[in-house]
Amino acid sequence: MAKKAKRAAPRRRKKKASARRWISGRFLAKVLAVGLVAMAAGLIYLDALVQERFDSHVWQLPARVYARPVELYPGRVLSRADMLKMLELMRYRQAPGAPTPGSYSVNGNRLIIHTRGFRDSDGGEPSQRLNLRLGGGEIASLQAGQGGSLARLEPMQIGSIHPGHSEDRVYVPLDRVPPLMVKMLLATEDQDFYEHHGVSLRGLARAMLANIKAGRLVQGGSTLTQQLVKNFWLTQDRTLLRKLVELPMAVLLELHYSKEQILEAYINEVYLGQDGSRSIHGMGLGAQFYFGRPLEELEPHQLATLVGLLKGPSWYDPRRRPERSLKRRNTVLQVARQQGALSEEELHRFSKRGLEVVPRGESPLYAFPAFIDLVRRQLARDYPPEVLGVDGLRIHSTLDVLAQLAAEKALRDHLENKDPGGKNHLNGAVVVVAPTQGDVLAVVSNRRSREHGFNRALDAVRPIGSLVKPAVVLAALEQPEKYSLATIVNDEPLSVPLRNNEPWQPKNFDNKSLGPMPIHDVLVRSRNQALARLGMEVGLSKVAETLKTLGVQRDIPLYPSILLGSLGLTPFEVAMMYQPLATGGFSTPLRSITDVLDKDGQPIARYPITTEEVLPQEPVFVLQQAMQDVVDQGTGRGVRAKLPASVKVAGKTGTSDNFRDAWFAGFSANHLAVVWVGRDDNSPAGVSGSSGAVPVWAQLMASLPQRSLSQKPPAGVEWVWMDPSGTLVSGEGCDGAHRYPMLPASIPEEADRCGSRDGDKKKGVLQWFKGWFD
Amino acid sequence: MLLAAMLAGCATTPTTGTGGDYGTSASSSSSRSSPPSGEPRQQPVDARADLQGSPALALLDRAEGARNQGNMSAAGRYLERALSMEPDSSWVYRQLARLRLEEGDAHSAEGLALRALRLAPYNPGYQAELWDLVATARERQGDKEGAREARERAQELRRGTA
Numbered sequence A: 001m002a003k004k005a006k007r008a009a010p011r012r013r014k015k016k017a018s019a020r021r022w023i024s025g026r027f028l029a030k031v032l033a034v035g036l037v038a039m040a041a042g043l044i045y046l047d048a049l050v051q052e053r054f055d056s057h058v059w060q061l062p063a064r065v066y067a068r069p070v071e072l073y074p075g076r077v078l079s080r081a082d083m084l085k086m087l088e089l090m091r092y093r094q095a096p097g098a099p100t101p102g103s104y105s106v107n108g109n110r111l112i113i114h115t116r117g118f119r120d121s122d123g124g125e126p127s128q129r130l131n132l133r134l135g136g137g138e139i140a141s142l143q144a145g146q147g148g149s150l151a152r153l154e155p156m157q158i159g160s161i162h163p164g165h166s167e168d169r170v171y172v173p174l175d176r177v178p179p180l181m182v183k184m185l186l187a188t189e190d191q192d193f194y195e196h197h198g199v200s201l202r203g204l205a206r207a208m209l210a211n212i213k214a215g216r217l218v219q220g221g222s223t224l225t226q227q228l229v230k231n232f233w234l235t236q237d238r239t240l241l242r243k244l245v246e247l248p249m250a251v252l253l254e255l256h257y258s259k260e261q262i263l264e265a266y267i268n269e270v271y272l273g274q275d276g277s278r279s280i281h282g283m284g285l286g287a288q289f290y291f292g293r294p295l296e297e298l299e300p301h302q303l304a305t306l307v308g309l310l311k312g313p314s315w316y317d318p319r320r321r322p323e324r325s326l327k328r329r330n331t332v333l334q335v336a337r338q339q340g341a342l343s344e345e346e347l348h349r350f351s352k353r354g355l356e357v358v359p360r361g362e363s364p365l366y367a368f369p370a371f372i373d374l375v376r377r378q379l380a381r382d383y384p385p386e387v388l389g390v391d392g393l394r395i396h397s398t399l400d401v402l403a404q405l406a407a408e409k410a411l412r413d414h415l416e417n418k419d420p421g422g423k424n425h426l427n428g429a430v431v432v433v434a435p436t437q438g439d440v441l442a443v444v445s446n447r448r449s450r451e452h453g454f455n456r457a458l459d460a461v462r463p464i465g466s467l468v469k470p471a472v473v474l475a476a477l478e479q480p481e482k483y484s485l486a487t488i489v490n491d492e493p494l495s496v497p498l499r500n501n502e503p504w505q506p507k508n509f510d511n512k513s514l515g516p517m518p519i520h521d522v523l524v525r526s527r528n529q530a531l532a533r534l535g536m537e538v539g540l541s542k543v544a545e546t547l548k549t550l551g552v553q554r555d556i557p558l559y560p561s562i563l564l565g566s567l568g569l570t571p572f573e574v575a576m577m578y579q580p581l582a583t584g585g586f587s588t589p590l591r592s593i594t595d596v597l598d599k600d601g602q603p604i605a606r607y608p609i610t611t612e613e614v615l616p617q618e619p620v621f622v623l624q625q626a627m628q629d630v631v632d633q634g635t636g637r638g639v640r641a642k643l644p645a646s647v648k649v650a651g652k653t654g655t656s657d658n659f660r661d662a663w664f665a666g667f668s669a670n671h672l673a674v675v676w677v678g679r680d681d682n683s684p685a686g687v688s689g690s691s692g693a694v695p696v697w698a699q700l701m702a703s704l705p706q707r708s709l710s711q712k713p714p715a716g717v718e719w720v721w722m723d724p725s726g727t728l729v730s731g732e733g734c735d736g737a738h739r740y741p742m743l744p745a746s747i748p749e750e751a752d753r754c755g756s757r758d759g760d761k762k763k764g765v766l767q768w769f770k771g772w773f774d
Numbered sequence B: 001m002l003l004a005a006m007l008a009g010c011a012t013t014p015t016t017g018t019g020g021d022y023g024t025s026a027s028s029s030s031s032r033s034s035p036p037s038g039e040p041r042q043q044p045v046d047a048r049a050d051l052q053g054s055p056a057l058a059l060l061d062r063a064e065g066a067r068n069q070g071n072m073s074a075a076g077r078y079l080e081r082a083l084s085m086e087p088d089s090s091w092v093y094r095q096l097a098r099l100r101l102e103e104g105d106a107h108s109a110e111g112l113a114l115r116a117l118r119l120a121p122y123n124p125g126y127q128a129e130l131w132d133l134v135a136t137a138r139e140r141q142g143d144k145e146g147a148r149e150a151r152e153r154a155q156e157l158r159r160g161t162a
Helices: A009-022 A025-058 A080-089 A179-189 A201-214 A224-233 A240-256 A259-269 A283-291 A300-309 A322-338 A344-351 A369-382 A401-418 A465-477 A519-524 A528-538 A540-549 A560-564 A571-582 A617-632 A637-641 A689-702 A755-773 B002-010 B056-068 B072-085 B090-103 B106-119 B124-140 B144-159
Strands: A063-066 A103-107 A110-114 A129-135 A138-143 A157-161 A271-275 A278-281 A394-397 A427-434 A439-444 A488-491 A496-498 A501-504 A515-518 A593-597 A603-606 A650-655 A661-667 A672-678 A718-722 A738-742
Touching: A025 A224, A025 A240, A063 A369, A080 A129, A080 A401, A157 A369, A179 A224, A179 A259, A179 A300, A179 A322, A224 A240, A224 A259, A259 A283, A271 A283, A271 A300, A278 A283, A283 A300, A300 A322, A300 A344, A322 A344, A369 A394, A369 A439, A369 A593, A401 A427, A401 A439, A401 A672, A401 A689, A427 A571, A427 A689, A465 A519, A465 A528, A465 A540, A465 A560, A465 A571, A465 A617, A465 A650, A465 A661, A488 A519, A488 A528, A515 A519, A519 A528, A519 A617, A528 A540, A528 A560, A540 A560, A571 A617, A571 A661, A571 A672, A593 B072, A603 B072, A617 A637, A617 A650, A617 A738, A637 A689, A650 A689, A661 A689, A672 A689, B056 B072, B056 B090, B072 B090, B090 B106, B090 B124, B106 B124, B124 B144
Parallel strands: A063 A394
Antiparallel strands: A063 A157, A103 A110, A110 A129, A129 A138, A271 A278, A394 A593, A427 A439, A427 A672, A488 A515, A496 A501, A593 A603, A650 A661, A661 A672, A718 A738
16 A cells, blocks of 8 residues: 555665765765755655545545345335334434434334435435334334335445455545534644645644653644645654655645645545454544444534544544543543534533444444455446446445345354354355345355355355256156156166266165155155156256256256256355246346446446246246245255244255255245355265255244245146056045146046046046146 | 135135235235136236235336336336335336336346236236237347247237137
């Protein structure tokens, strides 16, 4: 960074000391000339530096990323706890009658919310007062301004993306900075700001006096302009050398820019503390970091705390040094009183308030690095860096904060239970998607979700194991004249000869072979040998084709082992692959961004919903039914420990060789979630889909509002009782009969003896159906 | 008996109210395809019938207003919001499909119209109109054969032979 820059120039003057003996008039003149030239050159250099940095840096703002705005309307499922959690996260303050934007009041199930308002490509939302009543786990009624019953809370800022560097600002233009803050700032830091030209002799004299009194360096006497120079171009250490460069630079800055520009730059640039490796620069970000609110919403005592920090951000850190910070804050309040910025009553009242800082790490800002990473990649994929470099872009993302928090908690809780403290290096990833729109609602890539680093959700390519099985079954069901869920397959050992290799001889997890069973059970009980037989019969290329149709973009090698999931995919890619299964055959690209606006709220780009029919709905419905049974009776039944049976969901477990990877991928009508658990070094983790991933999925889904999958067959699918051989129609109550959803082409013409009792009637209906749909 | 079971399985479930992506817990998502009885009862289709009492109606109105002013991106945004409230609404998909077609994105329009068809209640006139939309979208993509097929489907529905 440029702060460390340019200390070399003045160093050459050191030689002067040893030159004293050689003093003569001519030499002195020469030295003077050289010195003047050097100084002029130095000034020109500094001048360029001042302008270059000021113009390019101050005004270059990062793109800000927002979560999806919270929609409020009667009938929306929303518990009181979740509503209050949202308000808390968005730092709405509780105040009787909700008098100002960003406040609310609550009385039992009734809330008054004074929203903040925002701009969006659809015009956005005005700041308004909402009357909201909750009841029965949903919004029972809502009255917004102008009699509407529809409103949105402003989208929560969740991060920022800077194309050049990782520094960040929450930029606040001067006209939105609270005037009281400006008064406090000038009163405590630079009383002559509007009179001086960058350097204040009066200020210096005052500082010198104070230093002499104290017997040490206690005041710098720096003007705001000098402090800005310091923040911009120089290191923080107080050396004479720095002072020598600082003075001309301050004067140059004042020459080129107005007082307002300098003040605005100062307010947005000043250093206010450290958040791990991230420096907190600017009052806007400081307000977020310490108080979790926009600067405009801070109260006088909070503004005073921020101004107090300028004297020493770590010395007066309100979190680590609360007493010191409080004392300093009250000094600022007193100075503000002396300058007439506060009344005596206000001084009294605000001096009594606590610091009211929020605990570190509680802000939603920067809390979701894995999701922000996805946004960054999708932007980089779609836009050249020039576009991203546009000042202060506003990026509206699809993140659902409640879904994200639920996903993080589910993964964390489960891994803490399985592997307390992370001693066994178990980690995981979760992706949550709204399948119909393809909106990515949540991405978790670490059990410690706030940590940056390896993005497992997007980059961990791991064998998907049995997650591939629905695709194999689907490839079969796409030939309804040959296969239905009732078709019998043999769960017996098989051996497939391979060129240049040992033959492929897959085993079941329990090392048993269960003999003939319907395809339905093969999937529900995740039988490897039966499925391998089915897959070999259907054909590897047909299976690969189905996988491609489902959205797998990687090369699929035509080895038999792909039938049992040797193919490696990332959790995100698995979500893509399961998305058409969740929507009945429509593929919708997964998006993390809906709109990109410029800093004035004008739309620059949109990511509209697109969708394409990639599979006929009938086989997908049939497959979905079997995948529901995976959850209700099969390897995924652990889900039911958390999710009531009335909520119809479908899914599939996956486990890779030697228990290295545990997967669960599944969906309701409105959420599709993929969970992966394993180790980064790919060593056996001792986890199976059922034990390692299902509990995470179940907890996550149970904490979100779910809509059940539709149980109504589409035209062209009917429920038929089949005899155990899978080749004859049977009837309810007949020996060994099972009911399956069937495509007309799969339904046998003949019935068994038991089922033929009402055979004629049945035939009539079948004919009727066939005539109807063909 | 089988007939009875089938009828029960197919019976048209009433439209669930609101809830959308944010869910109505445990309620079945309403798919409202063709009824099974001998004389199918035609369901009227328009925004009000499809989205009875839903707050999404207000968004459809706003979308229409934006579209009339030529503000397509705002119209799209309103419709997408409506969709996240009512993801099973054929009508919202229809509106989105028509908007995309007007915006010149025929590929998306086709997919959205097919999705509207998937969710369409039993109403041959409405379904025929959607097939026409599919046909137009295919024509604009240069898919003559596909367009012809879609037109045929529309005609069959209109003739009552589908």
